[in-house]
Amino acid sequence: MEANHLLILAILIGALATTVPVFMALFFTGLVGLTFLVGIDPQIVVEVLYRSMDKFALIVVLFFVLCGNIMTTGSIVQKLIKTANVVVGFLPGGLAMAGILACGFFGAISGSTVATVVAIGGFMIPALVQNGYDEKFSVGVMTTAPILGVIIPPSIAMILYAMVTNDSVEALFLTGFIPGLLIMAAMSLYAYIFCKNKGLATQPKPSFRDLVAVLKESIWALLLPVLIFGGIYSGLFTANEAAVVACFYAFFVEIAIHRDMKIRDVKKVVVSSAVTSATLLIIVAGASVFGEYLTFEQIPDRIANAVVANIESPLVFLLAVNILLLVIGMFMDIISATLILTPIFLPLLAKFGVDSLHFGLLMTINLGIGYCTPPLGVSLYISGAVVDRGLLYVSRAVMPFLLIQIALLLVFTYWPDLVLLLPRLIYGYGS
Incomplete structure (x- = not known):
């Protein structure tokens, strides 16, 4: 490794170690490398910043962020949780399974792990503890299940990966369905066995009338993922258009049907989404400058x-x-890592015969697990704040579930046909 490369690496690691925000660390490291080591005109950096954000693919990210905020502000999230609870809540560990299922529902709309852990985990962790579940178990399951937010499509990380590799976003989305369902099933099985061995009391089994009543109440919320995926894979609209349609649908349902969101709340939701989106764009811009170097x-x-x-x-x-x-x-x-590492790994995929869609799914799961690993796992801090516990406590709580996810990750790694099954069936991918 050359001296210049060691200097850049030292600057980047030093900036991150001193808690400089990631986007600033990437931007300034890339700026130093381009202007002082490569010797290009600083004006090129401005052009890189502009080009990095002037991409049509980013529109879908912004609208899915908005859609997630609409659901969190209104009652769609509560209705999804209620539906999940009536379906599996009567089983041993049923409330935990309901939380896992709700994370899958929410992930199929929001595309974000952080949004999922805030919306579902913030509600479900206290509910689990109040219903007699072990606190450490409750924290563990609701800290790790939100990884489904980036695995089950739409996934913001997958959108950015496809933007770099020029893969089909729709085909890449399809790689997440089977792994997402298997992760849900494995975590639910662990919850069932754990709670049954603990002898935890179960909820009464709902009657058919109760089931129908809850489904009827939640039908508008449940139709949202159907609208998104039905529209995309029927060819009615693209992934970008699906995000816009989902936002308008969610606004209409919350304001006109559920009536849990007022017109005055719209401004707050839009501004909050704009701030979140701007944060993502800044990370994209900083990573692009470093990537240019x-x-x-x-x-x-x-x-x-x-x-x-x-x-x-x-x-x-x-x-x-x-x-x-x-x-x-x-x-x-996951955003910064995807933008920086994808161009590095991309030349290697063809040389080792690794499919880019398969690798995109593996990268998404790996970096998604990072949300639950110390020292910088965001989900750990969010869940810790909910129960007023430290990082060490939450890190121990998530270990059984992380082991399950890593074991499944190895299955997906060495069984690519499983990951690529749906893209091949629907698009004839690779055939």
Whole structure:
């Protein structure tokens, strides 16, 4: 490694270690590299910033953020939780299963892990504790289940990955359905066994009339993911258009049908979404400047050549990448990591015969797990604040569920046909 590269690495690690915001650390490191080491005109950096945010694919991210905020402000989230509870709440560990199922429902609309842990975890953790569930178990399950927000489509991380690789967003979305359902099933099975062994009292089984009543009450909320995916995969509209349609639908349902959102709340929701979206765009911009430096120095190609020279087996390559991504996920958010690492790994995929859609799913799960790993896992701090517990307590609480997710990650890693089943069936991908 050259002296210049070591200097850039030291600047980046030093900035992150001193708690400089990630986007600023990436931006200033890239700026130093481009202007002082590469020697290009600083005006090029301005052009890079503009180009990074002038991308049509980012529109879908902004509208799904808005849709998630609409649901959180209104009653769609509560209705999804109520529906999940009436479906599985009577089983041992049923309320925990309902929380997992609700995370899947919400993830199928919002596309964000953080939004899911705030909306579902903030409500379900106190509810589980109040119903006699072990606090550590409650914190663990509702801290890790929100990973479904980035696995079950639409996923903001997948959208950004597809933006870099030029893969079909719709096809990439399809890779998340089966893994998402398997993660839900495995976590629910663990909850069932854990709570049954504890002898936890179960809720009474709802009557058919109660089930119909809840489904009738929640029908408008349940139709939202149907509208999104039905519209996308029927060809009625694109993923970008689906995000806009979902926002208008959610606004209409909350204001005109549920009437849990007032007209005066619209401004607050839009402003909050704008702030969140601006934060994402700033991260994209900072990562793009750093990525431009990597491109100028041809670092992705150098890494690719070094890896190919030292690793021959695709199986070993995938294992090494999984370990690397899990470690990176402990220190970097999924948006920044996706934008920076994807161009580095992309040249390696063809050389090892790894499908880019398959790899996109693996990267998403790996970095999604990072939300629940110390020291910088955002979900750990959110859940800790809900129960007023420290980082060490929450980190211990999530361990059983993280082991389940990592075990399934290995299954998805070495069984690509499972991940690519739906893209092949619907789009004939790779055939």
